[in-house]
Amino acid sequence: MTSSQRIYRILVHFYPKAYREEYGALMEQAFRDLERDQQKADAAFGWLRLWLCVLPDAGASIVSMQVTHIGGRLMFMVNSQNLQFRRIIWGILAAAVILLGILFKTLLLREQGAVQLALLVSVGSCIAAVLLFGMMGRLGGWYIGAAMVVVLSLYVPLLWSDDPYRWLRQNPLTGWTVILLGFMYLTNPSRTAVLLAAGGLAAVNIFTSLLVSGL
């Protein structure tokens, strides 16, 4: 086996398992044929022409196959009749949105001190998370409206604070975990989802706040 074939075999491992089992060997076969023909056509730079053709093709198709695969699995889980499982999935998605909000907010504060923008990110991700929580099943418009009031009541006062940056530093949880737990309580998801999301968020929020504080 040539070095190129070894590298291509590693690349094939990045395709989804089911697809790899069905087509992996055939792709490697096609790669070997392609390599042989490129070497025949150009002994000196055949390998370069081969990889210029194969690398973008592999990169694009790996991303495409993974997106299709993950999307398919996620939709299957979301459409599953198992309500508990569906709630866990939407809970995890909502938690992921909040998590991204926390990280982005932290970066904005730490690197640029952009308090207003950080606030916007916080509120935006919170609202997005609330909408995702709404997909968990029992959350109606009334709950979403109530959630927005809670979110705004937690963050709008920052606009008038003398030193909101300090306020954020000294309040590591900054309401995120409270909001999360509150809505998980209202929407009644599985205990596992609550523990996973709340525990993970609390840990990350404390950690990022410590980073902001420079400790």
Place this chain on the structure above:
Amino acid sequence: MPEKSADPESLLPLTPAVFYILLALSEGEMHGYAIMHEVSALTEGKLKIGPGTLYGAISRLVAARLIEESDERPDPTLDDERRRYYRLTPFGKSVASAETRRLEALVRTARAKRLVSEFA
């Protein structure tokens, strides 16, 4: 791509790679690398598809029943028996025909708008 559909039009428009794969298989059954070669030849080297794109398209075309794996094997002494051969299904032929008609209509419209000359 959806499962087998009664209406070929519902799968249009096809991507260039998919259309050329169907065109390549209209000549007869082929294995993956032969399809890659044929697509390159049909497009005079303008469209080169790699193994990733090829088998991604093949998996979707098989799922949509536009092509199928062929049971017939060539003489093993002439070919690697691990290769898989694919052929167009009747539904695949009708989808390729529908795409050809769609492209013809497109070209007619472009000519009517004088974007290209009649003999170009």
